[in-house]
Amino acid sequence: MDNAQLTRKQKDFFDFIIDYKKDHDVWPTYREIADAFNYKSPNSVTQNIQALLKKGYLVKTDDDEYDIHPDYEGNLGLKKTAGIPVRGLIAAGYLQEAVEADLGRITLETLFPNMDDMFALRVSGMSMKDAGIYDGDFVLLMDSDVKDGDIGAVLYNGETSLKRIYSDKDGLRLEPANEEYDDIVIEPDIFEEVRVIGKYIGHVNRTGIHKGIPTKKAS
Template sequence: MELNHKQKNALDFIVRYLREHDRPPTLREVGKAIGVSSTNGVRYLIDALISKGYLSRSPSLSRGISLTDKTMRQHGSLRMVPLVGRVAAGSPLLAEENLEGQIAVDPTLIGRSETFALRVKGESMRDAGIMDGDILFARPQSSAQKGDIVIALLDNEATVKYFRPEGNRICLQPANPKFAPIFVEKKSPDFRILGKVIGLMRKM
């Protein structure tokens, strides 16, 4: 009942393909992945996996392979009970400007406070581990402490920077030597702090 190397390989590929595509592979795709040139070779292999209880098949159906309970258990189907509850509605201000949808987040990430999310554009905070395309979570507030990473509205553009007050002006400092700091008057009407960054999420 043991699987040999090639069978294990094939099963691995099928499981992985399913996860990545939400769709089973074809015989030819399996063959290509594990180095078997004829569809019949693959068929043979898969028949073995079926008879050993790792797979099942709907005959004549395209992409008809499916995983058995046994396989799902071994590869640990961890789909758990969904947690019901709403998390962190965006602030109305940003909801209007930048509405991309709602994102659910674990409360351990952002606590109980009101929160909004923003997608990062550009590389200016790279050295703080904030990359282009990342999603930031921020707590809305109109002031900040020295050293906070803030989301600021500057000339109708949201920007993410370190917050460094200096006398009666403010230095918005990037975390990337290729970018220059921005200085604004504290009382400038074109400048406003929207919130303080408290978390980050990235899809890779």
């Protein structure tokens, strides 16, 4: 089951429910949840529950009630795959005595502290293969300024494209990372119809999580 990552607030909300049910063997009431998080309205509780349902951490029962998904029941809200355990320290200089300790876990939030501002798109095509981005990969994007030579997702005339973006007085040039594909040049008179919808900051595939690659300078 491939569930979406929770935001920090959603994780705190979910952990509260898990811990409460573990201690009392029942769900907390809306009022207890609202009091715990200083919510002024029960609607805030409902919105968080709906988000957890959508992301697969909660399920609806046959009685139209909410319950914790079996994958998470009794596990304090964390799947085994929710993070990589940090088991201690290792020297990168002279040999030193091994130090074993529970130093927490490496999660997506460790790698990408601004996760609330991120979103992902799945790649279709091979025009960015020389940048290590292949068909079927998930690119991680952020709504932030794109500098010359950055990779970004562009929306133009109802179509999207992932390319290196260059801008000058002659217009906008979208450069692929595959010599089998040509540049896309957008003239100044239609430049305003183009929208950069996200700056590339990394991608995910079966080999792991790859953070952003260095900016390529215009030749």
